[in-house]
Amino acid sequence: MLAAYAKSQSADDPLSGLEVGERPDPQPRDGWTTVRVKAAGLNHHDLFSLQGVGLPADRLPMVLGCDGAGLDEDGNEVIVHAVVPSEGWRGDETLDPKRTLLSELHHGTLAEQVLVPRANLVPKPESLSWEHAACLSTAWLTAYRMLFVNAGVTPGATVLVQGAGGGVATALVQLGSAAGLRMWVTSRDEAKLLGLVSRIQGTAHGTEPSSTGRSRSRAASSRPIAAGPHACMTSTSPVPLSRACAHSATVRAWARMPSAAAAPCSRAAANASIGRPSR
Numbered sequence: 001m002l003a004a005y006a007k008s009q010s011a012d013d014p015l016s017g018l019e020v021g022e023r024p025d026p027q028p029r030d031g032w033t034t035v036r037v038k039a040a041g042l043n044h045h046d047l048f049s050l051q052g053v054g055l056p057a058d059r060l061p062m063v064l065g066c067d068g069a070g071l072d073e074d075g076n077e078v079i080v081h082a083v084v085p086s087e088g089w090r091g092d093e094t095l096d097p098k099r100t101l102l103s104e105l106h107h108g109t110l111a112e113q114v115l116v117p118r119a120n121l122v123p124k125p126e127s128l129s130w131e132h133a134a135c136l137s138t139a140w141l142t143a144y145r146m147l148f149v150n151a152g153v154t155p156g157a158t159v160l161v162q163g164a165g166g167g168v169a170t171a172l173v174q175l176g177s178a179a180g181l182r183m184w185v186t187s188r189d190e191a192k193l194l195g196l197v198s199r200i201q202g203t204a205h206g207t208e209p210s211s212t213g214r215s216r217s218r219a220a221s222s223r224p225i226a227a228g229p230h231a232c233m234t235s236t237s238p239v240p241l242s243r244a245c246a247h248s249a250t251v252r253a254w255a256r257m258p259s260a261a262a263a264p265c266s267r268a269a270a271n272a273s274i275g276r277p278s279r
Helices: 044-051 136-150 167-178 190-200
Strands: 002-006 018-022 032-043 067-071 077-080 113-117 121-123 158-162 182-186 206-209 215-218 224-227 232-235 268-272
Touching: 032 044, 032 136, 067 136, 077 136, 136 167, 158 167, 167 182
Parallel strands: 158 182
Antiparallel strands: 002 018, 032 067, 032 113, 032 268, 067 077, 077 121, 182 232, 206 215, 215 224
């Protein structure tokens, strides 16, 4: 099968260890199933693996990728949950001290096929594209746990999200907005801030340049919220979809998350489709 994998590791030049080529097909094992991957999500975790963080060198070569979506052995459309418990663990896998993410101990999703525990398959809603589904597991489940498990916020609460450019930030704003929270987002990068304002707030909110050449975000009432390189934006209305931040490291996914166990994982960043090149 075609796959993107870590052949070697380098803290200074991580991409030097990245290879795209043929790898052996997954071998069947009890309790596991093979998914034919339609799309996979890129995470900063993949860069860490190439730098030698969290992936011992004796496990190389390792197929990268934590998140993905595809077809199971029966042809059902599924989303792959990234957290894998240790052998014999019972209960919430995210509480297993020996848990791993796909691509740490078991080969990941940046391949034509991936072998995963049957319990890690979540039905994919028909309304969700492959690319959006492939980005849900890591960033969106991280955001869900941060808001509704660890923070325990309730409708009407105010939440500050620092950094408007990341996948977790995008997920936090959309999930919080859908839950009736008042979401504040900060960014040192004006382009990311304005991108998030224009894409997530849509027609209900807008942006305009300030007299100083900087930009400011404004709500539907036209009242400026903030200005400058550390500006903030707010969002309280549910948003069905965004392609936030016009930024190559931005996850794109639906605000309506499929039912799945929340997982404290790494920060998701972008999408990638896996398939053989045309000949």
